[in-house]
Amino acid sequence: MNRQKFSDAKENFLQRRYGVSLGRRYALAAASVVLFSVLGCSQVESNKSALAQSSLPQPETPLQKKTLNPDTRIVESSNKFGFKLFSEVLKDDKGENNIFISPSSIAIALAMTYNGASGSTQQAMAKTLELQGINLPEINSSYAAVLKQLLENPDAKVQLSIANSLWANQDVSFAPDFLKRTQDFYQAKVSNLNFKDAAASNIINNWVKENTKGKITKIVESIEPYQVLFLINAIYFKGNWSNEFDKSQTAQYPFYVTSSRRKQHPMMSQEGDYRYYESKEFQAVSLPYGKDGKISFYIFLPKQSSNLKAFYQNLNVENWEKWMTQFNKQKGFIRLPRFKTDYEVTLNDALKNLGMEEAFSNKANFSGMGKNFAISQVKHKTFLEVNEEGTEAAAATSVGIVATSLRDEPEPFRMIVDRPFFCAIRDNQTGNVLFMGSIIDPQ
Structure with a gap:
């Protein structure tokens, strides 16, 4: 080639x-x-x-x-x-x-x-x-x-x-x-x-x-x-879920995409015992799967006085590990979107x-x-x-x-056309060579 x-x-x-x-x-x-x-x-x-x-x-x-x-x-x-x-x-x-x-x-x-x-x-x-x-x-x-x-x-x-x-x-x-x-x-x-x-x-x-x-x-x-x-x-x-949501409790509620923009969205509701953690900036809950809860779905919700941008500024592995130790069993009610x-x-x-x-x-x-x-x-x-x-x-x-x-670029070349040469004119779309010739003595 x-x-x-x-x-x-x-x-x-x-x-x-x-x-x-x-x-x-x-x-x-x-x-x-x-x-x-x-x-x-x-x-x-x-x-x-x-x-x-x-x-x-x-x-x-x-x-x-x-x-x-x-x-x-x-x-x-x-x-x-x-x-x-x-x-x-x-x-x-x-x-x-x-x-x-x-x-x-x-x-x-x-x-x-x-x-x-x-x-x-x-x-x-x-x-x-x-x-x-x-x-x-x-x-x-x-x-x-x-x-x-x-x-x-x-x-x-x-x-x-x-x-x-x-x-x-x-x-x-x-x-x-x-x-x-x-x-x-x-x-x-x-x-x-x-x-x-x-x-x-x-x-x-x-x-x-x-x-x-x-x-x-x-x-x-x-x-x-x-x-x-x-x-x-x-x-x-x-x-x-370890405790599945009752479909009959799912209903349309407002979801605020931004503080000025809201939409109606199907929301699931449930109350029971959850592993829960709350700080000044957010609420957090752990929703377990299966019988033993080996795997869980964690939700972190910034409070209305805060927002996700502020939460992300504190989201790192060190804080995550600290937060994981703060969850405790607590009765409560949760409503979250089906999505x-x-x-x-x-x-x-x-x-x-x-x-x-x-x-x-x-x-x-x-x-x-x-x-x-x-x-x-x-x-x-x-x-x-x-x-x-x-x-x-x-x-x-x-x-x-x-x-x-x-991907290496070749070394720059030098081409001094100071002797007889061949030339051609080609249609690159079709490949047709339209003209060709030998230039011995350019005038």
């Missing part, structure tokens, strides 16, 4: 792949996608056998045999990163839109990506993800243990599923250690696919559909010629502002995956529905990776 054809192909691909603004219209469910888009014709070092073996059923590893105790630092780092990221996302919003993100989905997707990072890129990601002081084996084993604990839920009223998969172009491979860590610690299904086959995207989408209870039917619209790997995390949650919302955001700027700028640049070092990779785009989608029965929620995170060597 000559340089000009490649340059044209790359430009067209980037315009088509990343030039479209995002909409907020995705359906309920969750899928975190790590998309590796390699823009180039050079072959990545072949290792088909490792991928082929990884896609087959594997014997039980020592990791699976022993009981894993999660490092509490992993949960703390995920939460701290989540609050920081939420704060960054808020900066770009004028308070007119619903914002709903899944820190766990984003953290898991970036933790898997972190396994391929090296050098200063790894250090920058560690700072952003609040992973400083935790080495990679500790990070992976702790995530494995956290995922195991999250999925250990005998409560029939609560469903939580988390699944990971890695889909690789059968003509390309990545570092075997990277693949093995993804499989061993994140329990990823590893498979080879012929990305040139039109059915490849359907195979991936069917896996996502199955692991999101049919709520997301398509996460991969199409597989571009330069893409070599999809690393996907799917999360789905559905929980029934459904979805949200989508590109996280590039937020992550750069949090210290990960190098990971998006030509200086990025993802040598743990292969050579000359950088993150091109991080997208996040969520959905939340709250009704009388309970809550259904989901999230999707997509991390795109490109080959940095193909």
Whole structure:
């Protein structure tokens, strides 16, 4: 492939792949996608056998045999990163839109990506993800243990599923250690696919559909010629309230979007015993799911003398942990809206502002995956529905990776036309060469 054809192909691909603004219209469910888009014709070092073996059923590893105790630092780092990221996302919003993100989905997707990072890129990601002081084996084993604990839920009223998969172009491979860590610690299904086959995207989408209870039917619209790997995390949650709301008590009440703008909205009402906390600035309540209340829905309502903007100024992981210790059982009455919302955001700027700028640049070092990779785009989608029965929620995170060597700008050239030359006039739309000639002695 000559340089000009490649340059044209790359430009067209980037315009088509990343030039479209995002909409907020995705359906309920969750899928975190790590998309590796390699823009180039050079072959990545072949290792088909490792991928082929990884896609087959594997014997039980020592990791699976022993009981894993999660490092509490992993949960703390995920939460701290989540609050920081939420704060960054808020900066770009004028308070007119619903914002709903899944820190766990984003953290898991970036933790898997972190396994391929090296050098200063790894250090920058560690700072952003609040992973400083935790080495990679500790990070992976702790995530494995956290995922195991999250999925250990005998409560029939609560469903939580988390699944990971890695889909690789059968003509390309990545570092075997990277693949093995993804499989061993994140329990990823590893498979080879012929990305040139039109059915490849359907195979991936069917896996996502199955692991999101049919709520997301398509996460991969199409597989571009330069893409070599999809690393996907799917999360789905559905929980029934420990005490469901009586539908007959749901009625239209005013909801104040702003102090001067109100609308009539269906509101659910209930009274009972709740874990409750009240400060000078806000009221807060915990609504549990299932029989044991392992998972709860927390609502923080700024008082009329305050507002959400003031609340967000105090929203950080330190205050959150302090607030969590202040809840006490108390009788009360609650009225809250029945609602459904979805949200989508590109996280590039937020992550750069949090210290990960190098990971998006030509200086990025993802040598743990292969050579000359950088993150091109991080997208996040969520959905939340709250009704009388309970809550259904989901999230999707997509991390795109490109080959940095193909983004390097060539050295400036010098062309001195001081001798006979050939020239042509071409219609670039049709490709027709309208004129051509040899200029030996310009007059």
